[in-house]
Amino acid sequence: MSLPLNTFADVHDATAQARFNMIEQQIRPWNVLDERVLEALADVRREDFVPPAYQGLAFADVEIPLSLPVDEAERLGQVMLAPRVxxxxxxxxxxxxxxxxxxxxxxxxxxxxLLAHQAEQVVSLELVPELVEVARENLRSAGVRNADVRQADAACxxxxxxxxxxxxxxxxxxEVPAKLLALLRDGGRLGAIVGLEPMMRATIVRRVGERFETSQPWDAIVPRLRHFAEPSAFRF
Structure with a gap:
């Protein structure tokens, strides 16, 4: 049975309102005030990148698992980060x-x-083959033409x-991988969440000639990227 046209309009309006509420109630209060960033968040339809089972959480301030079971997805870092992060x-x-x-x-x-909305070109590396295909299809469906998703283990x-x-x-x-710092051109910036639970910090590194300037402006705890080096366990 087809839905009346006004029902489709109501769904569209409700989704647009939910996206607006996400920006105004989650993003702005977290000191995100850059108009270009807010424009990207308004233009990129987050719900189109959320697994169908979690559409109800598309605009919630939570991490969304990208595979099942949920605890395994979180352990393997297979999640969408909270939108404010x-x-x-x-x-x-x-x-x-x-x-x-x-x-x-x-x-x-x-x-x-989001990156492609602002940049000239984006190369995105993903370890999991199934997620490579998901990301490619989502970007294709969203009309994003300047982002290329490749399967690779960035740690190795x-x-x-x-x-x-x-x-x-x-x-x-x-810790910030030296391998990735070496990929920055002069004036380039690297952004990562760095540390061990219960203390992780957003870490921004800027390359200035042969020097690297670092700032850590805010805290956040997010799942691990796999295969990057971990500190050795302390032993007597």
Whole structure:
């Protein structure tokens, strides 16, 4: 049975209102005030990147699992990060229209879409083959043409096409990988959530010639990216 046209309009209006509420009630209060970032959040349809089983959580301030079972997805870092974390990281990196961006951890493709909204080109690496296909299809369906999702283990595999203006890690690491810093061109920025539970911090590294300047402007705890180095356990 088909739905009346006004029903489709009501659904569209409700979704638009939910997206607006996400921006006004979650994003702005977390000191995300950059109009270009807010515009990206309004234009990129987050619900199109959320698994069908979790559509009701598309605009919630939570991490959304991208595979089942849920606890396994969280353990393996196969989640969409909370929207305020993506938004704040996007603001910190000050993406320019001429920037070439490398993302580690494509997931569903949502962050790649936000990055592509602001940058010239995005290369997003994903470890899990199934998620590579999900991210590619989501970006294709959303009409994003300047983001390329590739299957690779960023911790181990060579990363082609550098240098980059921006590198962003969509997941946490114990420390900033030197391998990724080496991919930054002069003036380039890297953004990652760094540390060990219960204390992780957003870490922004800017390359200035042969120096790297670091700031840690806010705290967040997010799932680990796999295969990056962990500190050795203390032993007597």
């Amino acid at each position: 993506d938004a704040r990281m996007l603001q910190e990196l000050s993406i320019l229209p001429t920037d070439r961006v490398l993302e580690i951890g494509a997931g569903s493709g949502y962050m790649a879409a 595999d060579p990363i082609p096409d550098g240098p980059f203006d921006v590198v962003v890690l969509s997941g946490s690491v114990a």
